[in-house]
Amino acid sequence: MIWNPAEKLKRQEMQELQLERLKQTVNRVWEHVPFYRRKMEELGVRPEHIKTLKDVALLPITVKDDLRDNYPYGLFAAPQRSIVRFHASSGTTGKPIVVGYTRNDMEMWTDCCARVASAAGIGQDDICQIAFGYGMFTGGFGMHYGIERVGATVVPASSGNSERQLMFMQDFGTTGLIATPSYVLHLTEVMAQNGIKPSDLSLRVGLFGGEGHTPQMRELIEERLGIADTQNYGLTELCGPGVSYECLENAGMHINEDHFLPEIIDPVTGEALPEGEQGELVFTTLSKEGIPMIRYRTKDISQLNYEPCACGRTNVRMSLVRGRSDDMMVIRGVNVFPSQIEAVLMTVQGIGPHYQIIVTTEHFMDRLEIQVEITDGERLESYAGLEGLIREIRQKLRVVLQIDAKVTLLNPQTLERTAGKSKRVIDKREKCF
Ligand code: ZN
Numbered sequence: 458m459i460w461n462p463a464e465k466l467k468r469q470e471m472q473e474l475q476l477e478r479l480k481q482t483v484n485r486v487w488e489h490v491p492f493y494r495r496k497m498e499e500l501g502v503r504p505e506h507i508k509t510l511k512d513v514a515l516l517p518i519t520v521k522d523d524l525r526d527n528y529p530y531g532l533f534a535a536p537q538r539s540i541v542r543f544h545a546s547s548g549t550t551g552k553p554i555v556v557g558y559t560r561n562d563m564e565m566w567t568d569c570c571a572r573v574a575s576a577a578g579i580g581q582d583d584i585c586q587i588a589f590g591y592g593m594f595t596g597g598f599g600m601h602y603g604i605e606r607v608g609a610t611v612v613p614a615s616s617g618n619s620e621r622q623l624m625f626m627q628d629f630g631t632t633g634l635i636a637t638p639s640y641v642l643h644l645t646e647v648m649a650q651n652g653i654k655p656s657d658l659s660l661r662v663g664l665f666g667g668e669g670h671t672p673q674m675r676e677l678i679e680e681r682l683g684i685a686d687t688q689n690y691g692l693t694e695l696c697g698p699g700v701s702y703e704c705l706e707n708a709g710m711h712i713n714e715d716h717f718l719p720e721i722i723d724p725v726t727g728e729a730l731p732e733g734e735q736g737e738l739v740f741t742t743l744s745k746e747g748i749p750m751i752r753y754r755t756k757d758i759s760q761l762n763y764e765p766c767a768c769g770r771t772n773v774r775m776s777l778v779r780g781r782s783d784d785m786m787v788i789r790g791v792n793v794f795p796s797q798i799e800a801v802l803m804t805v806q807g808i809g810p811h812y813q814i815i816v817t818t819e820h821f822m823d824r825l826e827i828q829v830e831i832t833d834g835e836r837l838e839s840y841a842g843l844e845g846l847i848r849e850i851r852q853k854l855r856v857v858l859q860i861d862a863k864v865t866l867l868n869p870q871t872l873e874r875t876a877g878k879s880k881r882v883i884d885k886r887e888k889c890f
Contacts, residue, residue: 460575460607461568463715464770468763471772475718476510478743483507483516486749489534492527493517493751513718513741514729519753524554524694535559535746545593546693553593556693557747563602565744569699569713570603576704576711576768577633577664577687581608584659585633586625588640589667590616595697596667600635603699609633616640619647630659637667638674638688645681655682664689666698669778671796673803675707688777694753695740701775706767709774716744719773720752721761724782724792735760735792737782738775756782758794786816786884788823791860795881798827801853807831807846811872814882823886825862827854830869837868 459465466474483504486493496517497503506515524532533540540557558566579585585604589596597615604611612629614622622644625631634641641663648654663678663686670688678686687703690710700717701710712719717740721730724737738755759775766774780794787793795814802812809830817824827850836842843866850864 458575458578458580459769460572463713464572464711464772466715466771468771471714472510474715475743478715479510479513479718479741480504480507482741482743482745482749483751485534485746486751490532490749492523492532510718513720513752516741516751518727518739519751521554521694521754521756525552528552529555530557532748533557534749540747543593544595544598544693544697546595554693556696558696559746562696562745562747565716566599566696566699567602567606569696569716570599571606572603572711572713573600573664573687573689573699573702574604574607574609574633576702576770577662578685578705579604579607579609579633579662579664583609583632584612584629585609585635585664586612586614586622586629586631588614588616588622588634588636595691595693599691599697599699600664600666604633604635619644620651623648623651623653626658626660627653632659633662633664634660634684635664635666638663638665638670638678638686639668641665641678641682642674645678655684660684662686666690671777671800673800690775690778692740692753692755694750695742696745700740704766704768704770708766709762709776711766711770711772711774712761714772716742718743719761719775721759722754724756724758724785725787732763733760735776738778754782758782758785784882786814786882788816788825788858789860791858793825793858793860797857798854799881801857802827802829802850804853805846805850807833807836808850808866809869811874812881813872816882816884816886818886825860826865827862828865828867828872830867830871832869834869837866 487504502515539559541560542558545553545555587597587600591597601611661684663684666689689702691698691700701712703710720739721736722739730736738757738759740753742750757778758780759778762774765771780796784795785792809832811830813828815826847864854862
């Protein structure tokens with residue numbers, strides 16, 4: 458079901474609404490946030506320079522460090538007495554970032570999350586279990602309000618304690634599960650250990666967010682649970698969940714663009730890219746009062762599709778996030794993401810899931826090497842077999858990356874295993890800056 462008429466506006470109506478709200482937002486930060494005013498003055502931009510939507514490119518870029526540097530209240534555009542809620546992101550180092558919501562912001566957030574729920578087919582007959590953390594994290598509360606708004610029953614289980622999650626799911630007849638896709642895969646393992654079959658549950662749909670969702674994970678969840686799923690996307694800096702969401706067509710995430718104006722920029726040059734190009738997502742909030750964001754760099758790599766969707770929604774879709782611009786390598790002028798290489802390797806039979814990417818300079822040229830382990834040690838005996846495997850990997854990489862890579866096959870269990878995030882990329886190039 459389409460929850461809000463804003464999801465099916467004609468392009469021109471949407472653009473008119475966006476422009477009106479963009480002007481209001483720019484005025485608001487100019488008046489109330491000295492940080493933005495100073496940055497605009499440095500660029501020689503004033504609110505009256507915003508005449509069309511494209512003029513958003515005149516505005517200064519905002520990055521996560523700006524939120525940290527202005528911790529806690531420096532970017533707020535509303536006085537404390539009109540803020541009704543704080544949330545914060547978990548910073549891995551130093552201070553977190555903190556965001557504040559006015560009553561109108563809470564209403565907007567709730568409506569955006571109701572659209573997420575509704576697009577996944579959630580309604581009054583559903584019992585939805587939220588396995589996202591509550592507390593300062595935005596995930597639990599955001600989805601909680603949205604799901605309650607569409608009339609479903611909320612089970613605020615919060616994160617962790619898988620046995621208890623499964624007990625609630627069985628006893629309450631949970632039909633919708635809100636979690637990260639990797640947690641759902643973990644749950645399926647706990648189910649297997651405890652002899653719980655998918656048919657013992659009433660689960661029919663998963664609403665996944667909080668991390669990327671790869672086609673491989675989607676297939677695996679489908680295979681193990683036999684449920685439909687939708688992916689949704691959000692950032693604490695923008696509101697939390699509710700920025701964009703898939704419908705059951707699973708054909709990209711519809712952006713709530715009446716509230717969040719998206720742009721795609723080249724992550725290296727910062728230039729705006731033409732429609733349909735892949736690059737870094739940048740959002741300007743259009744209705745937030747507490748802490749508006751002007752051209753916030755998400756570091757997430759995606760692309761936009763303005764074609765209307767088969768579901769009837771017309772709001773623009775963003776592709777599932779391909780990677781982080783932080784991870785991006787520029788090799789011989791081509792943007793390369795480790796996730797692209799990983800996706801290629803997953804399609805090749807006979808090699809293991811571990812790999813290492815090594816970038817070096819040779820005769821002033823970038824050289825890319827991929828090291829992978831073969832799973833079957835006996836294959837090392839057959840020279841022709843190895844050559845064939847290398848040829849297959851190189852060819853598949855060339856199709857995706859458009860550059861040549863050296864492929865090195867290693868004995869099983871050669872690459873270092875680490876408990877945490879493994880270091881996949883070793884860049885040995887000499888930096889000339
Ligand atoms: Zn759709």
